[in-house]
Amino acid sequence: MFLGIDCGTQGTKALLLDAASGRVLGQGSASHVLISGPNGRREQGTEQWTSAFATATAAALTEAGVDGSAVLGIGVSGQQHGLVTLDADGQVLRPAKLWCDTESAKENQRLLDWLGGEQGSLRRLGVVIAPGYTVSKLLWMKEQHAELFERIAHILLPHDYLNYWLTGRCTSEYGDASGTGYFNVRSRQWDYTILRQIDPTGRLEAALPELIEPYQPAGRIRPELAAQLGLNPLALVASGGGDNMMGAIGTGNISPGAITMSLGTSGTLYAFAEEPRISPQPSVATFCSSSGGWLPLICTMNLTNANGAIRDLLQLDLDQFNVLVAQAPIGAEGVTLLPFLNGERVPALPQATASLHGLTADNLTRANLCRAVVEGVTFGLRYGLDLLRESGIRSERIQLIGGGAKSPQWRQMIADMMATPVVCTTHSEAAALGGAIQAAWCHARQSDSHASLAALCERCVSIDEATAVEPEPSAVQSYERAYRRYRGLVSSTYGQNTPPDLTTVAP
Helix, strand or coil, X not given: CEEXXXXXXXXXXXXXXXXXXCEEEEEEEEECCCEEEHHHEEEECHHHHHHHHHHHXXXXXXXXXXXXXXXXEEEEEECCCCEEEECCCCCECCCEECCCCCCCHHHHHHHHHHHCHHHHHHHHHCCCCCCCCHHHHHHHHHHHCHHHHCCCCEEXXXXXXXXXXXXXXXXXXXXXHCCCCCEECCCCEECCHHHHHHCCXXXXXHCXXXXXXXXXXXXXXCHHHHHXXXXXXXXXXXXXXXXXXXXXXXXXXXXXXXXXXXXCCCEEEEXXXXXXXXXXXXXXXXXXXXXXXXXXXXXXXXXXXXXXXXXXXXXXXXXXXXXXXXXXXXCHHHCEEECCECEECCCCECCCCCXXXXXXXXXXXXHHHHHHHHHHXXXXXXXXXXXXXHCCCCCCCEEEECHHHHCHHHHHHHHHHHCCCEEEECXXXXXXXXXXXXXXXXXXXXXXXXXXXXXXHHHHXXXXXEEEECCCHHHHHHHHHHHHHHHHHHHHHHXXXXXXXXXXCCC
């Protein structure tokens, strides 16, 4: 039995997997709260994560009706890019700045200019650093909290911190490290030069965790914590990884040909690659995977958070919201929402704000507002898919995960908008499942150096064919017109170039 943990923005999810049968035995969850502030501040206290870890794990064990002493391994998935800083005593210095925090946008631009712009960043690191990445958060902390900055002894990502809490060791793995902005995705090594630009003393590079392979353990759970959580004191803690990397494992996306789309607070699209083919498009991040390859990826900053904002504004529950979305036609009678409530990464608009366009006395309805927000956030994913396809990624079918994947209406919208068949995996909490599968792989590798991750995925990942939908030709054409209107508005409002005409590119 293996425990998978997914520590996300909105909460922590726990999943118990019987790796021999591939059966999920129990699940649990606990929520987090955001610390929000001006200039795009988005932070969380790490004590929320550890408390939610314990609550979600207890719930999963209770649902499974099993004893936690049978857990052989733990795999942790975490929200990427966040900055957790510890002092020499292992104490957290301040709340973690999250992936969706854009307060360090100016610092990011200064670092990007120093690298030689987008192309210089691509040449040096294989990715273009973005405001959400970890590196600019360090420069921000130096300038805004100088005394705390001087006390930094360890620099960790959210999943690294949970592994530290579990084992007492500071480690990281290639996939999550890819999103820091001080890691070379081609060579799979830390890049110290940009850290020396922030602090020439070398303190920051000395504070980095040890890089380990995705099949290597971070360590064993601390005995006192095992007793507190009711878990096996001999349980291995796997390397874990970023939520996208664990989601790839949890959807079996560990070989070329599949695309995974995650509908969570943010929206992500990624596909496996065997070589680090760096896209010339700055918005495509060619991260390392946590399965031995690479994971070309795009991420939008706004998805279910924007839907939720409109629901709250109109005081609707989810069912009422979905009914109104269905009442409005494709294109929302000309109403378009640019849903950039958190700024945006794809398209690259970190300082953007949300805006409504095309309103008239006739089309200003609750139904059109509800449909416009769902279409607006999904258009961002369509733009990302265009960029992935331009870089050579092909997809026969899109696998959907995340909370939004549970909506049949949204699934059909995605199939039509992307002109590609869509299906859900049986377990929508793919990152937690991926963590459990990786833990099983790590455990198996201790006695068999040839233990296969692919065999584990084949046994533990399944597709729910009842959720499969095909694109409807007439809807594809209607969405294409609405999408081009969206792209035109982005271009005219923010000066963003429209993408190449990819409508003839094969999916």
